[in-house]
Amino acid sequence: MNRKPLFLTGAGLIILGFVVAAVLYQNNQSTFWGGQDQGVFERQGAPVKGPANARVTIVEFFDPACGTCADFYPFLKQIIDQYPGKVRVMMRYAPLHTGSDEVVKMLEAAHRQGKFWQALELLFKNQRRWITGHVSQPMRARGLLNGLALDHKRLDSDMNGHEVTSAIQMDIEDGQSLGIKATPEFFVNGRPMPSFGLRQLKQLVKDAVEESY
Amino acid sequence: MKKESSPGSSQTGWYLLFMAWIVVTTATLGSLFFSEVMDISVCELCWYQRITMYPLVLILAVGLFPYDPGVVRTAGPLATIGWFIALFQTLLIAGIIPEAVRPCVQGIPCSESHLSLLGFLNIPTLSLITFSLVGVCIFFTSRMESS
Numbered sequence: 001m002n003r004k005p006l007f008l009t010g011a012g013l014i015i016l017g018f019v020v021a022a023v024l025y026q027n028n029q030s031t032f033w034g035g036q037d038q039g040v041f042e043r044q045g046a047p048v049k050g051p052a053n054a055r056v057t058i059v060e061f062f063d064p065a066c067g068t069c070a071d072f073y074p075f076l077k078q079i080i081d082q083y084p085g086k087v088r089v090m091m092r093y094a095p096l097h098t099g100s101d102e103v104v105k106m107l108e109a110a111h112r113q114g115k116f117w118q119a120l121e122l123l124f125k126n127q128r129r130w131i132t133g134h135v136s137q138p139m140r141a142r143g144l145l146n147g148l149a150l151d152h153k154r155l156d157s158d159m160n161g162h163e164v165t166s167a168i169q170m171d172i173e174d175g176q177s178l179g180i181k182a183t184p185e186f187f188v189n190g191r192p193m194p195s196f197g198l199r200q201l202k203q204l205v206k207d208a209v210e211e212s213y
Numbered sequence: 214m215k216k217e218s219s220p221g222s223s224q225t226g227w228y229l230l231f232m233a234w235i236v237v238t239t240a241t242l243g244s245l246f247f248s249e250v251m252d253i254s255v256c257e258l259c260w261y262q263r264i265t266m267y268p269l270v271l272i273l274a275v276g277l278f279p280y281d282p283g284v285v286r287t288a289g290p291l292a293t294i295g296w297f298i299a300l301f302q303t304l305l306i307a308g309i310i311p312e313a314v315r316p317c318v319q320g321i322p323c324s325e326s327h328l329s330l331l332g333f334l335n336i337p338t339l340s341l342i343t344f345s346l347v348g349v350c351i352f353f354t355s356r357m358e359s360s
Binding site for chain 2 (some may be wrong): 016026
């Protein structure tokens with residue numbers, strides 16, 4: 001066989017193999033998501049924004065130190081407002097940054113006092129003040145929360161209490177079983193985004209609303 | 214003194230290089246499949262192996278058209294370095310090299326094996342096999358052309 005056609009055939013076959021494998025894998029993955037137990041997406045008692053009886057739930061696995069999570073936050077509020085009464089957001093912890101494990105404890109402890117969203121907004125807005133070189137500085141984050149009207153003694157004791165740590169542990173375990181390696185990760189009624197992006201998230205929510213209402 | 218190589222040897226030499234190219238291209242796309250399609254994180258040692266493997270796809274292809282056995286002088290060192298890193302990581306996963314010398318960041322430990330095919334083939338072992346095959350092909354090409 002001539003060398004050039006042989007080379008081109010080889011190259012073509014390898015690329016074709018790659019494309020076929022990728023398509024097969026993606027199809028296989030969508031079956032995987034469909035077969036997931038719905039229980040791994042939601043946790044009872046996790047912080048929720050939006051009406052409790054909304055039929056569309058966006059579950060976000062997030063890290064308070066994650067810049068993209070902070071960037072997405074205003075858009076989430078927009079999405080909830082766009083479909084009044086139909087969409088809610090549930091936040092679940094995925095503390096992937098070093099030091100974030102302590103910061104999510106603060107958030108969960110603030111949640112026990114009904115101040116999760118205020119605490120989260122404060123931390124998101126001031127990320128530069130408590131994150132240096134992608135490493136969370138829990139002491140500085142705690143200092144920021146001093147500005148909130150909280151029972152601070154209770155916050156500190158709750159942080160290391162069993163309820164807070166077991167709630168976070170459950171989020172981490174569910175995140176691991178869903179294969180979460182980066183934040184934010186969104187699931188809309190148990191469905192992941194086909195690829196990462198705000199447009200994809202909006203589309204997913206739109207589809208879910210149309211299906212559910 | 215260097216002798217002229219016979220047409221027969223350069224024919225075989227070309228096929229050997231072509232085989233090396235097939236192996237290295239398959240491995241390159243395979244590694245991209247793991248990281249981009251399957252979303253497996255790439256650890257530090259894996260990156261070093263990629264650094265030595267990916268250029269071989271182009272370097273070997275350039276050496277095939279027109280056939281230039283001199284390409285082994287560039288491809289050889291790359292394949293050798295890659296081979297040693299793959300060997301190191303394979304031994305790390307096998308537990309033969311102790312934990313204390315693990316060079317990786319906490320997030321993605323190199324000593325953790327993400328994938329296991331047929332029970333024993335993990336990604337660094339695949340990489341070691343790739344570099345070995347490429348090394349053998351390159352070695353025989355250079356032997357053939359210098360004999």
